[in-house]
Amino acid sequence: MRKLGCLGLIVAGLLIAGLVAALRAWGGEGPLEEPVAVVIQEGETLTDAAGTLEEAGVIRSQSRFLLFARFLGNNAPIRTGEYEMPARVSQSEALRILQEEPPIQRFVTIPEGMPAVLVHQRLMATEFLTGEIPVPEEGSVLADSYAYERGESRADVLARMQLALDEELAALWAARSEDIAVSTPEEAIILASIVEKETAEPSERPLIAGVYSNRLRIGMRLQADPTIIYPITQGRALGRRIRRSEIDARNDYNTYSMAGLPRGPIANVGREAIEAVLNPAETDALFFVADGSGGHVFAESYGEHRENVERWYDLRRQRGEMD
Incomplete structure (x- = not known):
């Protein structure tokens, strides 16, 4: 009996030692x-x-990991996605990361005023996305930053961008001011795309929207330079001054040669530009021109506007940008 007792103690000791070794292997530093x-x-x-x-x-x-996970881990399911494993991570921590940590999220940003051809280019160049997509319809994407996971399809990311625009536009349209110059959500996006291309100053968007709204109400041509450029470059930078022949060109976009809105958007827009069009600033201004500091100066009369233009030209001559 004494021998059996000693044998039992030895077996128990071996089991305890084995368990301690297993726990150390499970929770100890890994090879990474x-x-x-x-x-x-x-x-x-x-x-x-x-x-x-x-x-x-x-x-x-x-096989050893699976054995340890079965007896020493928990039964929580692992999750799909991309996960970062730190150096020397233990087996137990590696399992916990797969069960509990959020997957790595990457971001792709569509800036305000980016045209569809460049949205397509950016998505196709975004690493770790999969699949091909066509150039999206102009003005169908909400300018914003979007999270994505490694291996996600470009089509799914694009669909999320387009759904974001639909939802944002619906909410802003429901809260629009009375007596605005556009009559449909589609027209709001068209005008917002012009506002987006006309200024890089967020604070100016409501005022520029107010100027263009005033022009639309009285049937005055918008005369927005970006609408001249769009048919030529599909929204990319022109890289030179606009030619007289391009100002006089007749097409469905050039608001120098026709009254009203162009036939479609000329860029993708952000929330603020849509909101500016649907809640424009109250102003009597009908004109604006660059002020040389990144913003614009506004005028109610053509005479006042011509004075502002001449000051802008003088500044450009001083900078060597004009003869």
């Missing part, structure tokens, strides 16, 4: 020398994930 990102695809099991961790050098053995 530098941080690495791992991607867990939709539908992958813990077995699949363990294989990914072994291949990335996060763990030494897929």
